[in-house]
Amino acid sequence: MTYIAKPAVRNPALPKNSLGLTRRDYEGKISTLCAGCGHDSISAALIQACFDLDLPPHRLAKLSGIGCSAKTPTYFLGAAHGFNGVHGRMPSLATGANLANRDLVYIGISGDGDTASIGLGQFVHAIRRGVNMLYMVENNGTYGLTKGQFSATADVGSKSKRGEVNIYPPIDLVRLALDLGAGFVARSFSGDKDQLVPLIRGALTYPGFALIDCFSPCVTFNNHEGSTKSYTYIRGHDLPIVDLIPPRQEITVDYEPGARQEVTLHDGSRCVLRKLAGDHDLNDRAAALALIEEHRRRGELVTGLIFLDPEGQDMHMRMNTVETPLNALRYEALCPGAETLASINAELR
């Protein structure tokens, strides 16, 4: 977060896409997240991907629940309508929005608390219906906005800033989505722009439900007590929990498909990513599950496009709705009229 306003004058030298728009036309308001928050990197990737795809910004709709992650739709695509709903219920808002107008591109942003706890039922059912949208989980294993409680995606044994240890196994949203029939399933890391931007492009153009479960470190609460790099250590363990949040750099990685990459987080803890090379069978759900499992046993988190269903059906296909968005049908095409009503009356006698 910085409070220096962006320059209002446009730089004519900025590259333009085929719509004649620059990257700036895809930006939003200035972020109020913590400096270095992974979520901001995801916003940047979304901006890049929409720019790359030449999407008219106003033909996208952004929806979210509540959380730090849910705030981000304000920070990209300022020319698009946005809807910051209630906690955990973005999927139903997106379902309704999509029903009303199948012609917009839908981006749903959620957090791991928003999706894996309060919103789990809605997440599952949006997948089941095949709502045509990009469903981005900005997954940090914690409740950022309410100050660092564990989410249902936190690892067993991980320690919170308050010193508590998580005793429950994590929910893997990718496995869940695969199991429930999502058409496009990917995992990525907020700091891996090279991987994330193309994945977003793929998800936005996929005609069905597309999940990106994006690991997005929380600079403030992904903080293990034991780490010598944590500032809790420096301040001596007994300050108010969220007191000082030193500005940090976002964590970025740059590694080859097929490769393995160890990432050191802000607090010194590590995780191992494995970037898929695209040589696995993208269209086999069972194989995708096996792949995840195999790497999990090796302590690796598989990233990349994990599964893609070329035959996936979106909700409107299943429902056999007309091509014209329902919100654009003329009233005359909807009302059966007085004459029909007379015959309905007759049936009721």
Add this chain to the structure above:
Amino acid sequence: MTYIAKPAVRNPALPKNSLGLTRRDYEGKISTLCAGCGHDSISAALIQACFDLDLPPHRLAKLSGIGCSAKTPTYFLGAAHGFNGVHGRMPSLATGANLANRDLVYIGISGDGDTASIGLGQFVHAIRRGVNMLYMVENNGTYGLTKGQFSATADVGSKSKRGEVNIYPPIDLVRLALDLGAGFVARSFSGDKDQLVPLIRGALTYPGFALIDCFSPCVTFNNHEGSTKSYTYIRGHDLPIVDLIPPRQEITVDYEPGARQEVTLHDGSRCVLRKLAGDHDLNDRAAALALIEEHRRRGELVTGLIFLDPEGQDMHMRMNTVETPLNALRYEALCPGAETLASINAELR
């Protein structure tokens, strides 16, 4: 359902278990479900299993949501406390009940609407916590009590009594439970007493979360339009939906472990069950998933005990709670007392 009261006199010749109780001591009120409803067979199996296990009936607690299935706790174990809560929220009631008293045996009864739709989030999180209970889903693919809408476990393409076709893929609760780390996962069929009773015994003695996803045909709404045996056919297609429900016999099967069995439902539709022989690796989650998938491709529904985690942790183990049920701790053991309060006051100065 029959309105003839059960004889009040006891038959001294009835077999007794080691507690000196007869099967009758495990019964409940007379069912008000449709004659032949699969749910009643499940109640009978529960009664048998509890009798077999010599469980003192009053040391069980029965909880349920809302639905035909959710009514059944009234129809077994009349000597146990029961709680018929709100729709889809039995898991949280059971979680709380179990927290208060870890010494009772918990039976949660749910329907497929209750669990796979409105209650999905709670179902998942009860599994994740490892609530020590038998979670029985009386799965009929339909909303019985609200008269035959599709549930989220109905097959794509199946037709409802109102003539609608289900367009969404089913949620497989067994796969979900496996994926989420349930300790005991089984599938069965209400009519297969030989299989169901031992499974219930196993689930009741398993020290953690035990799912039995029990296929339980609805005589009234599992009714395919096309079937020549359906009474819709006989009445000529245009009567009120739930008008006449002729009393039927429950469907029972009797086949060997390892065998395949075709079942003809009340309406003439068929399904194929495959009874597990117990020769698969019970303790391998991934293998269990693969097994289900393999049989699914062959058009078979695997039944039996699919997975069992011998190391499964229940919620209280994870939470490290005392052995004594929390509701039985004496107040003296709970209140820190006035002296401690004085020192707490001192800390706050």
Add this chain to the structure above:
Amino acid sequence: MPVGRCNEFVVRCANVNGTGSSSANALLARAFYRMGLPIAAKNIFPSNIQGLPTWYEIRVSEAGYTGRRGSADLVVAMNPQSFEEDVASVCPGGYVLYDSTKSINTARKRDDVTFLGLPFMGMVQQHTNQRKRLLFKNICYVGALAALLAIDFDVLTGLIGEQFKGKERLINQNVEALARGRDAALAAFTCPLDFHAERRDIVGDKILVTGNRACALGCVYAGATVAAWYPITPSTSIAEAFGEYCARFRVDEASGRNKFAIVQAEDELAAIGSVIGAAWNGARVFTATSGPGLSLMSEFLGLAYYAEIPAVLFDVQRTGPSTGMPTRTQQSDLIAAAYASHGDTKHVLLFPSSPKECFEFATVAFDLAERLQTPIFVMSDLDLGMNIWLSEPFAWDDSYRPDRGKVLDYAVLESGTSFYRYLDVDGDGIPYRTYPGTHPARGAYFTRGSGHDKYGFYTEDSAKYRENVDRLRRKFETAARLVPEAALEAAPGSPLGILYFGTTAEPMREALEGLSQRGIELDALRLRAFPFTEGVLRFIECHDTVFVVEQNRDAQLRTLLLAEAGIAPEKLVSILHYGGLPVTADFLIGSILEHVTPSMQRPTTGAAS
């Protein structure tokens, strides 16, 4: 036959549910109607699917009283389980028609009623199929009633013919069963009974329809394209009937594709979420639910109120609290709806009292929702929603066009009109909105349930917050000017007024006449909306005492009147009916008589309009 007994009676059929009785009973009800007689039919059914007692009360009333009467002149006692209770429910001098195939315990019999036994089960022994025996047994008792109550046999056979059109065998079998019943009755008893039916021409072009079907049809005519719902008794048939009508009238002929989308959501939270999402995106969309669903929707309803999203909800009320009695009626969600959600929220409610009004209020609800940009609740109930009612036929003016409210389209935005989402440009508290995707450069805004200022931007500033919620309060005042005015149903110019709404209307009409015969005159106002209109306030002002009649325990409407209209509490006298069965004129008369003292009825000083 004593005057007034012809075409004035109640038949009560006591059955076991799931035995095919409801179609037989519907046939019976419709037969009276086809004879030109006003009827009221109340289906009193259990919350299960098969095997429990169920009752179907048909009131025939030449006088046109179509509220529930309560007692029965003739009971068809087909359910051994409830036999005793059913016998007890007959008026002295009335009749019990029962199945004498098996002998019946005469100890249960009463001396002051006549028992008419016919061997119905015996009459259908020729059918080897058990289902058919069950079904035709019911048709047999309809036949017997035809004889006993002088129902036109041609009307019955005509109805059978319509129902089974093209299935000659079924028609013949049914007609035969009818005839058997009739012939047996004619042989055994003096037919018709002292009370019976006589053809009239009173119903005119009225139709027989449930409120739920009317709501559904209203949504079709209002141009609703999206519905999101979750099954719950007694609201389910709204969504289901909407689906039926859409399948008939909303499939694009050329492509065979649907000009509608209906989502059976995973629960009510998802249903209202999808309604809000679709409404935000410019569709006319609704949900239908009942109490438990309404409770689950509360959080989202606060969002819709505060973010100002049009949403239409049909709340078909049932007996609460909690699961309560899901197959019984009540009007007990008023407070839950009017103040749904935490924080300072207020919602607009409509109170239809007939299928005709259900149909009309659907359009009113959508127009108001979009005009006011707020949720609108159509407060129906089980009695109105699930029972068939004699109703004026539905009417439609083809020149109707939806009021989509203050929506700026591409052209207006392009013209450079400035747009701020929550600005009160017109002084009515209602801001302007745009649909997503309208214009490349103008009109986008961010919708949020968190603090926002009049421009639509995020704020945590006290003054800006207050400015916005004060406007919302003003908007609610605007609502009071836009909602349907209450209907003055009787104005004899009494110092006593009576206020009621919804399904109390029909029995009230009867009660007012009954009271009038006892010398008690009441001015009667039928409420049609919340917030309260000028007319309601004036009505209360003009009367010394106003009875407030509602079907709940806690006098919820009275609470709203006290809280929102600043009325002196002693002026409002509650009449409360909350046992779950439709309210009767007798109950109303009795309750009012308890309260009316001679001193209340001072001579009329002027017309209270």
Add this chain to the structure above:
Amino acid sequence: MPVGRCNEFVVRCANVNGTGSSSANALLARAFYRMGLPIAAKNIFPSNIQGLPTWYEIRVSEAGYTGRRGSADLVVAMNPQSFEEDVASVCPGGYVLYDSTKSINTARKRDDVTFLGLPFMGMVQQHTNQRKRLLFKNICYVGALAALLAIDFDVLTGLIGEQFKGKERLINQNVEALARGRDAALAAFTCPLDFHAERRDIVGDKILVTGNRACALGCVYAGATVAAWYPITPSTSIAEAFGEYCARFRVDEASGRNKFAIVQAEDELAAIGSVIGAAWNGARVFTATSGPGLSLMSEFLGLAYYAEIPAVLFDVQRTGPSTGMPTRTQQSDLIAAAYASHGDTKHVLLFPSSPKECFEFATVAFDLAERLQTPIFVMSDLDLGMNIWLSEPFAWDDSYRPDRGKVLDYAVLESGTSFYRYLDVDGDGIPYRTYPGTHPARGAYFTRGSGHDKYGFYTEDSAKYRENVDRLRRKFETAARLVPEAALEAAPGSPLGILYFGTTAEPMREALEGLSQRGIELDALRLRAFPFTEGVLRFIECHDTVFVVEQNRDAQLRTLLLAEAGIAPEKLVSILHYGGLPVTADFLIGSILEHVTPSMQRPTTGAAS
């Protein structure tokens, strides 16, 4: 120094959140307190984690006024983002202390306030670590304030020593930073300022504590063993502090195992579900939430009401509707709580107004919940819950034993006492219950949210249903006799009364004195519970006009009074404060003055008690 300015001032620290300021500000607040001075501290923070403006207001008041005052005598303007606004918030004649390391735009300066610049950033340049620079910069301004406001330096170093006990290096660095700030101020300005602190001995044994911590501790003392909750501002710290205390006082020494269980549920529906499940099973259990969570709990709360399950909820209210302003305060969930759920439901509410009462009401809530077998809502708010308050120390009577209500145990059941779950044996509307698993043959019953009769059996019968819900209404009358009586806080014997509750209490004390100085006397009653007690009704009766003060837009308490107590509306005059900041005495005085006319203040005719 003018009399009355010593020990009567407000310091407002304007910071950026996430920069370590809150611990510095807490140090400052506590230092005044340690000097024996009454303080009030208000943390005004944004709904994000880092980088937005945040304010910390410390009021020092020898007179003991610990409500918010609003304006500031000295602003520590450390946030360039809000500098202008912060300067504007200083009283004429006041001071602005700012960081002069970088030059500041003098155009923003005011003539009527004194600007005190010190190069705080410059003072911490020796630290190479950026975090330390940020932290110690804050400590430096505390040091400067020590000089300007004559804060006892030993008190400050003492507090630092306590905080970092055992970490000498940290202590030294902090003390050094304090000294730097102090020395710089002493060198640059005339210290102390005209208003400043002087040691007194006014606070006695009072403690400094948040309401949330007090609630948590109260739950520990009340013997709660289970908590189920979902994180939501501003209630989160109740569950978290409960966890802390349990970890300290509730771990079995022998086994190292927990005599408590806390579940962070997946959402509020699950949280209240687990509360109900555990309460049904005989544990003392609670949840803590705020508005959105309360809305989500509505369906379950109806179940708890109707099935009669004890449940304790702490609703720490924030600014609504919807997500609203989650870091701002309000009292706007009254109606949502009192009538939570569809159908006819009514709930018991408690209104604590201080940490002491939070602590005590926890026990009261559990005792009432189990005595009445119904949910009890402790209605706190963000201001009470999250800010530290000067409070009487907590007190405990070791002879206290929980009132577990009417529970039949094994012995009683064994003795053959008959048991029917919903029977009103004692005439108070409260039935008996048993815990699951108590007795092999007696006492089992089936709990349901669907229709049940007085014996606990399923019913769809009108009369039986009514009998049961009528008893529930009587039980609510019993509740009115059991809840804490309102507190008469002032009784000058005026014809004017004033009614208020919760965090309005502190500023009201100050306002009453201020009004009295202006010749306006008011009898003051502080409400402590709903349903309304006899005392509340009598108080209103005895006064001509009663001001009803609440922190919401819609006068929700007034609505409850009108609806439940049958009070003439013109008697109740609303004073509403709903901008989200704690209410001030100035606001109260101003609002009351607007309403008080000379005619209202007729001579006292008798004592209005």
